[in-house]
Amino acid sequence: MNNASNDWPSSLDDSELDELDRYLRAHAEGDHLLLDGVHGLLSALAVGPILVTPEEWLPEVLHQPFADEDEGNRVLALLAKLNDSIEAELDVDAYEPILGEIDTEMGPALSAAGWCEGFSRGIDLRATLWEKRLADDPSLMELLGPVMALAVDEGVLNADAEFEKLSDDEYDECLAQLPAVLGAVSRYWQENPATEAELEALARTALAPEDEHPAPPRQRSGHWVH
Template sequence: MTDSIPDLAQQTEWPSELDDTELEELDQFLRAHAGEEHLLLDGVHGLLTAVGIGPEKIAPDEWLPEILHEPFADEDEGRRVLELLARLNESVELEVETDNYEPILGEVDLDDGDTALSALGWCEGFSRGVDLRARLWESRLGADSHLTELLGPIMALAVEEGVFATDADFAPLSEQEYDECLAQLPGAVSAVAHYWNEAPLTPEELNGPGGDAGENANLKRKRGGRWVH
């Protein structure tokens, strides 16, 4: 199942961007097959974002198991879901390349009956994408504080949502600060992508000692909310 995206992409011409109906279709599939710790659409978007802007390319064979957890019951359904995931992945890459990135975020219900945007799912997915190359991320973060600064809004939101654990001093965000960090997400994503393009991995980093998935790999995963693009 995991090797179907490259084959499908070579055989099919499609528009990269998913329309709202197609996003809803993928969202409904993920919800119908979601376990307690499985990613929903906002989380998948965060995962593909981290994969797309990270230190090295990651093949679908590696990131698909973070999204799909059981065989497809129907072959046509499987091909359709893989197509939607492939196009979502392509759309993330295209948006980053053209500096038009927009995160898919969740919504949470407030006590007054209103709703508010939530970065919880997106940050959860982003953290799992980082986990796939944790050693490379952590090695560079330890050597270059500039990367840490570029990741500032993402880290602040992830710490606020309990997704990232860190020794850094992050004060709780006010509602205004939270919204400001949400607004800064597109810029942070673009800045990190440019960073890795301009300062790629060195041979020493690529061939460095192996490591585990990092301190955030075993965090309790939380789900909730709805996606919003």
Template sequence: MNTSKTDWPSSLDDNELDELDRYLRGHAGDGDLLLDGVHGMLSGLAVGPLHVLPEEWLPEVLHEPFADEEEGNRVLALLAKLNDSISAELDVDAYEPILGEVDTDTGPILSAAGWCEGFSRAIDLRAGLWEKRLADDPQLMELLGPVMALAVDEGVLSAEADFAKLSDDEYDECLAQVPMVLGAVNHYWHEHPATEAELEAEVKPSDEKEEDSSGPPRQRSGHWVH
């Protein structure tokens, strides 16, 4: 990473990222987002079509009561700071996804699975609007191509057609394009905001809950990597 975190006053430093990572790991159940997933979700919300309030996305992150007020204030402050840092990094073209690390026979490798799972949950929070626009405008699907390829490769999303696994080089290439994808999607929604018809079609998460037929996301070992 070439750009110093001191360029963004709202960004978490490594110690704060470690602290938030430890908290999330210590309170995560099966299928719950870890730090990479939280970063993916907040990234998706940052570049999405409509603002999503913390009271909507916090239930995707926090699943247990805090031990005390001090812990609650600290965790919420770290999450707010992480959320603020994403837009700041995008503004100066210095965004990097937080990735998980998976143990393999040949050693640990970076994995976008958690980040992609979080990004998909961000889309789910405004599912009606995203789905309608993706169906109506192939440009948006094209912009999301590298992220969609990673998500399908990692089993986060299912593909309608047969999908060949990405080679290592293809995976790395898609991963390298994630910052550009987010910038392009952010620009897209600014240039083509949601229409009244799309807003009317939008279904709020509290209004409709569907069973997730895809099963829980893959579990990952390792730790956050930035």
């Protein structure tokens, strides 16, 4: 039997995912992200236009002080490993979204609601860049089509027009396309990086007084697509 390549990404194993999931659930309140949402958030950052530092995204994930230093170090290590694994998995076409599970009349089913909510919040962290480019370049909007369809279907994003609910087959097809979508979006930004004017606009937003910043959406609706 061949040994695994050293280039294969070091992703969290099942026990580590369960550990991180338990921590997030134990400290979740209101609209806090769970594991699927955190994965969606970090996925958006991994394929986005410019770097978002842990100092910026950790407040979207952690909302309470750690019980002790060991717990804090462990949770931060798991989050760092999860974050690092996403880009590595995309590089070798091994990415799979972490999805939630809901109970239906037919039994348990996968749900992209939490992942889409996290993805939307990840885009919000660089909203100035994303919104301008989405408005100026229809090809980026087209690339994000399956993500948008899932997000609208789950009520994570508001749509200007009414959409019929996705059929089970359409929903599953959109889920199956997520790895390819993220790869395509990552390549898009690599090939069409943020312009100097876009970066200047982002800098002006960052320097604006805090009360002038648009409040990020928190009620399961994003503002990165119109």
